[in-house]
Amino acid sequence: MAETRKLVVRNAVIVTCDREETVIDDGAMVVEGRDITWVGATADLPDDMAAGADREIDATGRILMPGLINMHAHCGDSLFRGLVEDLPLEEWLQTVWKAEAAILGNPDDCRLGTALGFAELLLGGVTTVMDMFWHADQSFAAAQEIGIRLASGAIFFDPPGMDGFGPEQRRPQAEALFDRYGEDDELFVGTMPHGTYTVAPKGIHEALDLARERGGFFCTHAAETRAEQETIRKQYATSVIGHLSAMGALSPRTVLAHCVHVDCDEMELLARTGTHVVHNPMSNLKLASGIAPVPEMLMRGVSLCLGTDGPISGNDMDMWLAMRLAATLHKGVREDATAMPVGEVLQMATINGARALAAESWLGSITPGKRADFILLDITGPHAAPIFDPINHVVFAAGRGDVRDVFVSGRQVVRDRQLLTMDVDKLVAGVRALQPRIRAALEDGA
Numbered sequence: 001m002a003e004t005r006k007l008v009v010r011n012a013v014i015v016t017c018d019r020e021e022t023v024i025d026d027g028a029m030v031v032e033g034r035d036i037t038w039v040g041a042t043a044d045l046p047d048d049m050a051a052g053a054d055r056e057i058d059a060t061g062r063i064l065m066p067g068l069i070n071m072h073a074h075c076g077d078s079l080f081r082g083l084v085e086d087l088p089l090e091e092w093l094q095t096v097w098k099a100e101a102a103i104l105g106n107p108d109d110c111r112l113g114t115a116l117g118f119a120e121l122l123l124g125g126v127t128t129v130m131d132m133f134w135h136a137d138q139s140f141a142a143a144q145e146i147g148i149r150l151a152s153g154a155i156f157f158d159p160p161g162m163d164g165f166g167p168e169q170r171r172p173q174a175e176a177l178f179d180r181y182g183e184d185d186e187l188f189v190g191t192m193p194h195g196t197y198t199v200a201p202k203g204i205h206e207a208l209d210l211a212r213e214r215g216g217f218f219c220t221h222a223a224e225t226r227a228e229q230e231t232i233r234k235q236y237a238t239s240v241i242g243h244l245s246a247m248g249a250l251s252p253r254t255v256l257a258h259c260v261h262v263d264c265d266e267m268e269l270l271a272r273t274g275t276h277v278v279h280n281p282m283s284n285l286k287l288a289s290g291i292a293p294v295p296e297m298l299m300r301g302v303s304l305c306l307g308t309d310g311p312i313s314g315n316d317m318d319m320w321l322a323m324r325l326a327a328t329l330h331k332g333v334r335e336d337a338t339a340m341p342v343g344e345v346l347q348m349a350t351i352n353g354a355r356a357l358a359a360e361s362w363l364g365s366i367t368p369g370k371r372a373d374f375i376l377l378d379i380t381g382p383h384a385a386p387i388f389d390p391i392n393h394v395v396f397a398a399g400r401g402d403v404r405d406v407f408v409s410g411r412q413v414v415r416d417r418q419l420l421t422m423d424v425d426k427l428v429a430g431v432r433a434l435q436p437r438i439r440a441a442l443e444d445g446a
């Protein structure tokens with residue numbers, strides 16, 4: 001199939017997700033190569049902009065919006081979906097790690113789980129994901145094959161890792177990923193220490209230094225549970241955020257997953273340093289970690305984005321659910337219907353993710369000059385009539401089943417709810433075939 005060089009979309013409801021929250025009721029968009037070159041009302045589309053298109057889409061009955069940006073995931077954990085339930089994070093992690101250790105020494109199995117997760121994300125309208133997992137080289141290869149935009153890097157972890165490697169191999173692994181993928185302007189490479197309770201300051205500093213040297217991001221889990229806070233307080237006589245701050249880890253290139261247990265001073269510090277925080281409401285609820293003070297962080301100007309976390313703390317990676325939870329949870333617990341503005345939630349799921357990747361100038365909204373990462377949502381169904389406000393519809397009524405078409409850098413990867421880049425049935429069958437071995441691994445080790 002010949003590559004589309006110029007695509008013209010007409011008659012869409014365009015939810016741009018730009019900073020002005022612009023919505024165009026009957027909109028058109030022109031894509032040339034991998035970039036958006038024109039956006040506006042269909043009636044205003046100049047003839048010379050539309051001329052020479054080798055593909056036209058009549059998007060009547062569709063919302064056109066940027067692909068969602070899931071800023072925290074562990075896609076490879078798709079293999080362990082539903083294996084461990086109803087335990088608090090610490091016990092849950094010990095059990096999960098046992099199963100991971102038995103299976104993930106094999107990079108091919110790891111890649112299979114990661115590819116399954118990427119397929120789920122793309123079919124659900126996610127075009128960019130920040131993923132933390134073992135064998136990140138396999139994740140990058142799978143992402144290139146399937147066509148999702150990936151942000152990832154080597155995990156740093158002091159105990160023997162589930163991939164069979166020890167702490168001394170982490171920096172070389174991380175360097176190799178920068179060497180191999182760091183120059184690719186469609187991907188993001190960084191360093192990913194698992195957390196301050198699993199990585200001593202030496203490893204955190206190594207990861208920070210390398211990210212700085214190579215211009216990558218630094219991402220870690222932070223302040224997810226009370227138990228984690230207690231561990232760090234005992235060890236370092238400060239909080240998790242205080243400890244990260246003392247190591248010089250808070251900056252606009254840092255992405256912290258969770259930040260459930262943070263006080264006012266820490267929120268101010270996160271805001272002042274430009275550190276990005278990923279809110280993962282589903283994971284925090286299911287693992288009983290607590291409820292992050294998201295409205296308080298927003299009020300103080302903390303840069304917030306949204307994630308699903310892995311499919312064992314989910315048990316899927318549904319960004320529409322994440323949006324709806326983020327938009328409702330904080331209202332409920334505060335008994336305040338104004339606690340989370342809906343437009344803010346949508347920005348957290350799109351352009352704020354781009355900002356956290358230092359890519360807001362070329363990603364995250366339907367804006368000329370940015371990459372054509374976009375989705376078309378079906379709005380012909382009964383749950384989509386009437387639509388008085390498309391942003392409200394996207395956050396409060398739309399879901400994964402509405403995602404019809406997905407494009408990444410102008411390349412179509414999902415057409416009419418079918419993934420074009422990988423055989424999903426084969427992926428699912430491969431994962432099902434592994435299931436007996438995964439169950440046995442857990443039972444043998446028990």
Ligand SMILES: [Zn+2]
Nearest residue numbers: 221257309310
């Ligand atoms: Zn996580």
